[in-house]
Amino acid sequence: MARLADYMRDVATLLGETEHVHFVRVDPGSALLVQSVEHESLHNVQARLRADFAQGEGEAEALRAYRNIDKRLAEDNASGALFEPDGAEVIRFPGRETPQPLTFGAFTQPGTLDGVLIRIGGKDDSVPVWLQQDEALYKCTATREMACRLAPQLFKAELRVQGSGRWERNAEGAWHLKKFSISAFEVLDDTPLPAVVERLRQVPGSGWKETQDPYAVLRGLRGDAERWSG
Template sequence: MKTELRFVIDALNPETLSLGRLVAYLGELSKLLGDDPDLHFDRIDRGSAVLVAWADEPARPKLDDRLARVRVGDGPIDAAKALGKLNELLREDNAVGALQVGGAEIIPFPGRNLPRVETIGPVQQPTTVEGQLIRIGGKDRTVHFYLADRDRLWKGETTRHLARGMGQHLFGPTLRVTGSGTWHRDSGGTWTLGRFQASNFEVLDDAPLAEALARLRAAAPGRDGLIEQWRDLRGVDDTE
């Protein structure tokens, strides 16, 4: 079963939508929706300019999850950037738009109605990122690394000394890496991390919640411990 995806551009129509502009819109839509082999472009419909695509059934759960996260601001970095870029394209075309999935409007695009946001940057500030180390290495004294956090990919650089410690956790537990980051804000209001120089890291506990709670229970003090002291202070009587 196929799901129809429609991106509506109110101020354009198939005759006024140039080839270059079509490519620009489709490129950002692809980043927003995710590069999935089960997503296909179909046609341009009338009634404004409506870019029509469809998704095969295997792509639908991932697509729904991705778009739901984008709507609440928790989507992948590439999707967030594409969201801002699509609004920029619409504003340049004096248009507003909407993404419809299966006939329902999922994401509105204010486009021309968005207030212009001043670009900011570069801004250097203390930065912390988290993720699984999936790559680390380099031929010179600066070592480059990549952390994967769900659909996000953080890129940074560090010293050989710190890299030796980080490298022991390649494809292992989640790392929290701190350092100095250079940030930029585009006209769509999206902040992007540019250069990131790591200075320290720590290994996070990836244990499931149930296991973590079990550890806490096992470590809880017995008689004459903190729990009993708390009960004495509160005047709690277990016999009541």
């Protein structure tokens, strides 16, 4: 019953117009839900369902409901569809028929992480070190010697740490850091860009003083660096 209620809730969200869409019954079969739409809301519901949800289109709330239904069907080893009263298929939920993306086992490689040191300490020789960058939280480790060097940076400037990380990719294609061992670090310069530009203009013979749009030049240099690093 609870699972059926989950489906019903998402179907109601998908259709919208909740004050004018009503549950009628469950027909014999595998959870054949029947809904009725009041005439004055029929056009709005039909317009809402014209989006290609499979391609990520549609209103955010409806798209989220579509994905919830499809994911739940996959978990239940099923697929489904939404039909009009005449039997025409409106929306297809591939569910279990969706090709599964490739997953990769964990592997280790050298790398760097940027973030502010927000936590450090522990009793073991491998000391926990936490870095935060916006919403991302990196839980790393370091030797006691490295931890002593890092400690004065707690809650200060952003750091760039070097070391060895172990990564894995999940079924959604997102990379997840399992662990990272810090071997070195540097404090990143957080000087505001206008101050950097002014400093560059004070260097004799640099050409920056004559540059009309230094920010455009810096963006171009950044683009070149990203292209070469990629």
